[in-house]
Amino acid sequence: MMPIFLTTDDVETLEYELIPTSARVKLTRLLGRSVNQLPIDEPETHSHIRFLNRVINKANNLVERPIYVLESDYWGHYSAAEIAWHESEFEVCIRRLDAAQFIEFLADVVEEHLLELDVANDLLVEADSSAKLRKEQSGRISVSIAPLAGNVALDPEANPNLRTLVSRMDAALKRGDYADALGNSAQAIEVISKETMGTPSVANETFGSYFEGYKNKTGLPAEVVDWMLEIYKRRNTEPLASHGQLEPPQISGEETALIVEMTKALIRYERWSSTNNVTATP
Missing domain, CATH: 1.20.120 (Four Helix Bundle (Hemerythrin (Met), subunit A))
Known part of the structure; x- marks a missing residue:
């Protein structure tokens, strides 16, 4: 992974940080709330499956898995099987992330307004993470990693x-x-x-x-x-x-x-x- 929110030193620092499975599951559920507010059958935009595809590919990018190119049929519709695959993959894609990848992903979804900043930071606190997200004046998200105490x-x-x-x-x-x-x-x-x-x-x-x-x-x-x-x-x-x-x-x-x-x-x-x-x- 080549990070954009973390530095290479940050990635090395986080090598032994543990993000509990429960935190990864909770993030999936929080993003799932946004998914559930979108209509599944919406021929004009198909926002439901496109949201799923967007989140899945963000996570897969970080672990260098193949990107799923979403393609509709001739009439611009998506099959039930296509939707089912995305719903299943959505449930597991965040679980594959290690600590550094998880924080990169979290910063990314906050910067793209898929999750509120305070919700993301509350999740990091619950996970006992040393990372904290901040919003810069430019609107970009930055990450700070707390140093370890001396003794x-x-x-x-x-x-x-x-x-x-x-x-x-x-x-x-x-x-x-x-x-x-x-x-x-x-x-x-x-x-x-x-x-x-x-x-x-x-x-x-x-x-x-x-x-x-x-x-x-x-x-x-x-x-x-x-x-x-x-x-x-x-x-x-x-x-x-x-x-x-x-x-x-x-x-x-x-x-x-x-x-x-x-x-x-x-x-x-x-x-x-x-x-x-x-x-x-x-």
Whole structure:
């Protein structure tokens, strides 16, 4: 993707930001309200199917999927099958977008007056995104990405997104606080696994309580998921990883570096699989 609202640095910054599936579904529903206000059978303009086609192609452009060229029959009408395909594709096209693509798409539909600016920003807040849309004097939409706080680990009440947790892991590894890096890895595993599960019932549960369900749903190999559980459990036993203890941590720098990089790889994979509808192999 070559962004026009984000900078290339912004895209890199958003690599580990998570846009929940629920936010992508809500955006689809918000745009669907506009669709539902348009008449389906309107021979003069066919505004219903043209709106669907417009949104679908905007989303497909961002993921470099083929563009659907809408063509009517000889009399300027569209078949029921054509309309049905567009209605189905409309429901899934936004789900394919990763964080950067989602924000590009959101800025695009706001700039083209398909969605109100305040509604879009409210959605970003609900998604715990670090992005915010602004309207310039020219009428164009711009995007700002909030920088990470200096020592975000000091806020025990924080509900960090993946971007924050990855930043914490990297910072802890760099300063030699290997136990802290392990703790943040365990949090990241819990966040991404809950998003993969995609059900409110696990929102307040521990990773161990829904581990088998996650193992059956993710496309990751069973051995990798077992390793994730080991890291999650170790967070509770490693000194200073999550609880104050008198003993010094036993985890080494080499092992921590592997855990940090493996956690990043897991995040990237689950993000990719969620936008490509990948599920576990039977």
